[in-house]
Amino acid sequence: MYDVLIIGAGVIGGMVARTLAKYDLKICILEKENDVAMGATKANSAIVHAGFDAKEGSLKARLNIKGSAMMESVCKELGVKYKNNGSLVIGFNDDDRATIEELKKRGDKGGVPALRVLEKDELLTLEPNLSRNVTCALYAPSGAIVCPYKLTVAAIGNAMDNGAELICNFPVTDIEKIDGGFMVKSGEKSVSSRYVINCAGLFSDKIAAMVGDESFSVHPRRGEYILLDKECGGILNHTVFRTPSKMGKGILVSPTVDGNLLLGPTSVDIEDKDDKTTTAEGFQKIIKEANENVNGLDIRKTITSFCGLRAVGSTGDFIINSPVPHFINAAGIESPGLSASPAIAMYIESLLRESGLMLNEKSDYEPTRPAMHRFREASIQEKNEIIKKDRAYGKIVCRCETVTEGEILEAIRRNPKPRDLDGVKRRTRAQMGRCQGGFCGPYIVELLAREQNIPFEDVTKSGGNSYINLGKTKEAAKND
Amino acid sequence: MTDLVIIGGGPAGMSAAIAAYECGIRDILILERDEHLGGILQQCIHNGFGLHKFSEELTGPEYAYRYEKRVIELGIPYKLGTMVLDITKDKVITATNAEDGVFQINAKAIILAMGCRERAKGALNIAGSRPAGIYSAGTAQKFVNMKGYMPGRDVVILGSGDIGLIMARRMTLEGAKVHAVCELMPYSSGLARNIEQCLNDFSIPLKTSHTVTEIHGKERLTGVTIARVDENRKPIPETSEFIPCDTLLLSVGLIPENELSRSMGVDLSGITSGATVDQDRQTSIEGVFACGNVLHVHDLVDFVSEEAEIAGKAAAEYINGMVETTVNIPIKTDGKIRYTVPQVITKSKDVTVFFRVSDVYKNVKITVKSGDDVIVSKKKVRVAPGEMESIKLRASDIEKRKELIFSLEVV
Numbered sequence: 103m104y105d106v107l108i109i110g111a112g113v114i115g116g117m118v119a120r121t122l123a124k125y126d127l128k129i130c131i132l133e134k135e136n137d138v139a140m141g142a143t144k145a146n147s148a149i150v151h152a153g154f155d156a157k158e159g160s161l162k163a164r165l166n167i168k169g170s171a172m173m174e175s176v177c178k179e180l181g182v183k184y185k186n187n188g189s190l191v192i193g194f195n196d197d198d199r200a201t202i203e204e205l206k207k208r209g210d211k212g213g214v215p216a217l218r219v220l221e222k223d224e225l226l227t228l229e230p231n232l233s234r235n236v237t238c239a240l241y242a243p244s245g246a247i248v249c250p251y252k253l254t255v256a257a258i259g260n261a262m263d264n265g266a267e268l269i270c271n272f273p274v275t276d277i278e279k280i281d282g283g284f285m286v287k288s289g290e291k292s293v294s295s296r297y298v299i300n301c302a303g304l305f306s307d308k309i310a311a312m313v314g315d316e317s318f319s320v321h322p323r324r325g326e327y328i329l330l331d332k333e334c335g336g337i338l339n340h341t342v343f344r345t346p347s348k349m350g351k352g353i354l355v356s357p358t359v360d361g362n363l364l365l366g367p368t369s370v371d372i373e374d375k376d377d378k379t380t381t382a383e384g385f386q387k388i389i390k391e392a393n394e395n396v397n398g399l400d401i402r403k404t405i406t407s408f409c410g411l412r413a414v415g416s417t418g419d420f421i422i423n424s425p426v427p428h429f430i431n432a433a434g435i436e437s438p439g440l441s442a443s444p445a446i447a448m449y450i451e452s453l454l455r456e457s458g459l460m461l462n463e464k465s466d467y468e469p470t471r472p473a474m475h476r477f478r479e480a481s482i483q484e485k486n487e488i489i490k491k492d493r494a495y496g497k498i499v500c501r502c503e504t505v506t507e508g509e510i511l512e513a514i515r516r517n518p519k520p521r522d523l524d525g526v527k528r529r530t531r532a533q534m535g536r537c538q539g540g541f542c543g544p545y546i547v548e549l550l551a552r553e554q555n556i557p558f559e560d561v562t563k564s565g566g567n568s569y570i571n572l573g574k575t576k577e578a579a580k581n582d
Numbered sequence: 583m584t585d586l587v588i589i590g591g592g593p594a595g596m597s598a599a600i601a602a603y604e605c606g607i608r609d610i611l612i613l614e615r616d617e618h619l620g621g622i623l624q625q626c627i628h629n630g631f632g633l634h635k636f637s638e639e640l641t642g643p644e645y646a647y648r649y650e651k652r653v654i655e656l657g658i659p660y661k662l663g664t665m666v667l668d669i670t671k672d673k674v675i676t677a678t679n680a681e682d683g684v685f686q687i688n689a690k691a692i693i694l695a696m697g698c699r700e701r702a703k704g705a706l707n708i709a710g711s712r713p714a715g716i717y718s719a720g721t722a723q724k725f726v727n728m729k730g731y732m733p734g735r736d737v738v739i740l741g742s743g744d745i746g747l748i749m750a751r752r753m754t755l756e757g758a759k760v761h762a763v764c765e766l767m768p769y770s771s772g773l774a775r776n777i778e779q780c781l782n783d784f785s786i787p788l789k790t791s792h793t794v795t796e797i798h799g800k801e802r803l804t805g806v807t808i809a810r811v812d813e814n815r816k817p818i819p820e821t822s823e824f825i826p827c828d829t830l831l832l833s834v835g836l837i838p839e840n841e842l843s844r845s846m847g848v849d850l851s852g853i854t855s856g857a858t859v860d861q862d863r864q865t866s867i868e869g870v871f872a873c874g875n876v877l878h879v880h881d882l883v884d885f886v887s888e889e890a891e892i893a894g895k896a897a898a899e900y901i902n903g904m905v906e907t908t909v910n911i912p913i914k915t916d917g918k919i920r921y922t923v924p925q926v927i928t929k930s931k932d933v934t935v936f937f938r939v940s941d942v943y944k945n946v947k948i949t950v951k952s953g954d955d956v957i958v959s960k961k962k963v964r965v966a967p968g969e970m971e972s973i974k975l976r977a978s979d980i981e982k983r984k985e986l987i988f989s990l991e992v993v
Contacts, residue, residue, distance in 0.1 A: 379710050379711045384709075403705075486683040486684050489684070493681070496678050496680040496681070504667065536702065544724050544728070564801075572828065573731070573732050575726055
């Protein structure tokens, strides 16, 4: 029997696992997909919000400001990139200015540091590629960017290095109350635990209902994005938001920690929690609004486009509570969930403590996870040192992002181990450049097959039935 | 200091190296990122290579081997598995491989011969899901020809570039069913002979003025929606049609791989995406030459080899100090001629100018003028963007000209 089961290996589940891993607890993370960070965590704006957006006094506001303040040191411990690039909410008219003043007041009150309203001249000096039609902006120097899936991989990897377990392809189908805890089932398989923490994102309402909590629901809100080539990454330094209005929050334009430029998201409520399709209308909206905000965008430099689903809770705030003893919800974690994630984990830790879970610190707990080797960012001397130790670091596999075979093998062998092409991509950036794996994809398939000791044709793009190849030549057609 | 460093050991790099060697240069180094010489030809196991150069029909690997053999016979040094990370405008090359680690070379002259890559799906912004089963045609070719695996059974191909056409036939021969080749433009961008031999001979429909508007399937591709497009290339929703398939191959354009050229400061053409060069294939940086698909995308490898010989000879002359610029004649084009290579002439000698047209035209007259003087003109029954054209200019024709204008008129 585990002490704590965490359902969902997104950024919330990952942060919770890592926070609890410092204690003498038997922890297991259950994930329905083939890898971690597969839900809202892998497709969002990748922003650490300063914290002026949410209503004063809400969990969203409190945990955002607290989480945002923790993020830099968390990223440092986990060896993932964090860039404090600052954010701007730009305004085009008097209504926008009024909203900006309002946001500033709210942020000041909540304790968001150093907020300032910039006038046009100063704004355009700071960001010369902004539209000439801007009139003012709210400048939040504490705004930052991270890579949400790398953060999650690192958090879960760190938890696993400290003893936590991870079970993938385990979609929870039922939860049964048993003596001293819960039995969590996935079809015929089951695991039991004294405590259960529901970090199931879009499906957290279904999980809560399995223990009789039907007090809330979660629905999907589609957000489509376009990612531009690194050639375009230098257009902006800050994350640029539109002033929120009756028409919604609008399209943001932001650099990413890896140097690309991200445009999006759209915001459309839908029914199907699995519908991550992009739409022609979505592309049009993103392109139109992004061009209103920023000059010089070249949409032909699109690397990829994607869609994420926000887990919108029915209460309007994060839903973090314990509806039945020893069961904790972390539900409705939409934006600013990523920013708040370290604080949410601490909050859950306090709920566990209150409910009587003994939290004794382990003597051998290791809070840091060494950063992955990043060949392209190393100096020549550093490169040669690592190649001397392992010649695989001298061989470039992904030419667009300059990723070596050494880095790919390191990712494949490290917790949490990727089992598919997309998993390698998220950890190493191999296949994430201009050619989108056209050149290196077949070789990475080979490495995955070899390292996992599985046949070449069993390698998938992202688990399930997403096979890359359908058999050997001359054989595939015979199977019909 | 190395006299000549050649970036890329494909057909362009090998041919340039041999040409430079034959002009007396001995201190040559070819850097190749793959584990063998030959570049993309290694996976092009179909025939049709070498008709111009050797008057024979060779497969890709056979064609490559003729050059590889010569490189080895001449003892031209090369390093495999070696990726160039950076080149400065002072010609300092930083590269890496597993044996040497990261190393730097100072070169007297450099020939850029990195080839091209396929345009990926991302650039197309096709709506729908992102399942497995979507590959560029070249990636599928690698799986089938090099690895011996089938990326799919029921195939739709978007784009009618030559690799797409070749793969339509290849997949069919391997037992897959190719349901359609959709081409956004009203004409194919592939060679006429490939349309005949790869599609028509196998009754594979070519749907011109069609595109893929939506991708279906969560894990593996389950189908695509295709639609006819109007004259502005916008899909017409009423013509939408769902085709069940497990594989979508993309053959939607090739892009010269000029990241290194760009970062070293070589002037690039917005049209070819390759360097702007003179008749010697010298770029805007003295002593840096470019040839093959990194310069502009060719239809036939035979022409790549020829172009690389020009660059190899010129690099040898440069290394031997035979630099003479006698003229400076830019070549301009009207809208119907898309681009020329070279874009400028700097020596008074015979020059063959290669060019592509921007649309399919019938019964045309192509004229090279300087001011009101017509220098050369030639008639063609049909020209198409997929077929490179050329015109020979004699030294006596171009002497004392300020500029040359290439134009096309339908007669």
